[in-house]
Amino acid sequence: MGMLIKGKLVDNWLEKEIEEGEFKRMESTFRHWITADGRSDFAAEANRYHLYVSNACPWAHRTVIFRKLKKLEQIIGLSVVEADMFDEGWTFKKEGQYCDELYGYRYMHEIYTRANTEFTGQITVPVLWDKKLNTIVNNESSEIIRMLNSEFNEFTEVKKDFYPAHLRDEIERINQPIYDNINNGVYRCGFATSQVAYEKAFDRLFNELENVEKILAKQRYLAGSDITEADWRLFTTLIRFDAVYVGHFKCNLKRITDYPNLSNYLRELYQIEDIAETVDFEYIKRHYYFSHSSVNPTQLVPKGPELNVNLPHDRARFI
Numbered sequence: 483m484g485m486l487i488k489g490k491l492v493d494n495w496l497e498k499e500i501e502e503g504e505f506k507r508m509e510s511t512f513r514h515w516i517t518a519d520g521r522s523d524f525a526a527e528a529n530r531y532h533l534y535v536s537n538a539c540p541w542a543h544r545t546v547i548f549r550k551l552k553k554l555e556q557i558i559g560l561s562v563v564e565a566d567m568f569d570e571g572w573t574f575k576k577e578g579q580y581c582d583e584l585y586g587y588r589y590m591h592e593i594y595t596r597a598n599t600e601f602t603g604q605i606t607v608p609v610l611w612d613k614k615l616n617t618i619v620n621n622e623s624s625e626i627i628r629m630l631n632s633e634f635n636e637f638t639e640v641k642k643d644f645y646p647a648h649l650r651d652e653i654e655r656i657n658q659p660i661y662d663n664i665n666n667g668v669y670r671c672g673f674a675t676s677q678v679a680y681e682k683a684f685d686r687l688f689n690e691l692e693n694v695e696k697i698l699a700k701q702r703y704l705a706g707s708d709i710t711e712a713d714w715r716l717f718t719t720l721i722r723f724d725a726v727y728v729g730h731f732k733c734n735l736k737r738i739t740d741y742p743n744l745s746n747y748l749r750e751l752y753q754i755e756d757i758a759e760t761v762d763f764e765y766i767k768r769h770y771y772f773s774h775s776s777v778n779p780t781q782l783v784p785k786g787p788e789l790n791v792n793l794p795h796d797r798a799r800f801i
Contacts (some may be wrong), residue, residue, distance in 0.1 A: 483605055484567075485605060491570060512618040514619050515619075516610075522609050524619050531619065532559040532583070533609070542608040542623065543724070544715060549630055550643070551756070552634065552642075561581070562580055563580060566640045584613065625712070644714065646708070655713045656705060667690065669725040672727070677696040714751075716753075719759055723737065725763055725787060752792075753791075771783040
């Protein structure tokens with residue numbers, strides 16, 4: 483991932499997020515907001531903004547999904563870093579599929595220092611970039627997806643609201659434990675450096691998966707009969723779970739395929755139009771197993787597992 487201190491790259495980013503053996507994720511830094519009515523410095527405009535993402539990162543994947551669901555591909559540009567992450571963090575190729583489409587930079591940290599030459603913090607994706615003001619708007623995925631959901635409706639035929647007013651309290655209630663225990667919980671398992679911290683995160687992770695399994699036994703989606711942002715926030719962790727987190731992050735009590743409701747729910751979301759093309763399993767495995775050398779020092783990338791995400795699902799039983 484990489485970290486900058488006053489614009490200078492340091493190589494011990496993970497150490498700064500470990501406290502008494504437990505992984506503590508740093509807060510995102512850029513928290514500006516794009517507005518449809520122009521009340522902020524960042525008005526919603528076509529071809530003004532650009533997303534920087536990794537196909538491996540579940541946080542970045544959320545934004546790719548919302549860009550796709552809201553049909554904003556012609557409105558907001560996209561650059562994808564390559565799968566391998568080296569000493570300088572997220573890296574672009576010089577040309578081709580994984581290049582920086584805007585500036586031809588080689589490293590994501592150059593985008594951060596373009597926005598602020600004295601930047602201190604983690605070099606994370608996603609990044610929502612403003613080409614007009616030449617700066618980062620936001621690098622917090624949960625906020626970016628809400629902007630994509632609502633602030634660009636003038637430029638798209640898709641008016642579907644994944645954060646509707648009548649469900650917001652319920653969505654917030656659902657999001658928090660899922661973020662704490664599942665989305666971030668897999669990282670707390672994988673990056674733990676003490677047995678106590680690992681087992682604490684492990685127990686919280688699988689307790690929460692059991693809670694979600696029970697919810698999905700009663701209703702089609704997390705907030706009821708309508709698909710919402712809560713489902714897509716969970717999806718990006720679930721789709722990586724059996725392929726990466728079970729083995730690489732030692733989240734091995736159960737696989738998602740072992741949960742009847744969760745596995746059918748995952749297949750339904752994956753099979754929604756255009757979603758499968760946002761998932762690249764080989765890229766995902768390559769990044770985690772090759773780039774996380776502190777977790778997997780041999781850097782061997784497994785050939786498996788065999789995944790069943792294209793099999794039929796049973797979620798239509800909820801009408």
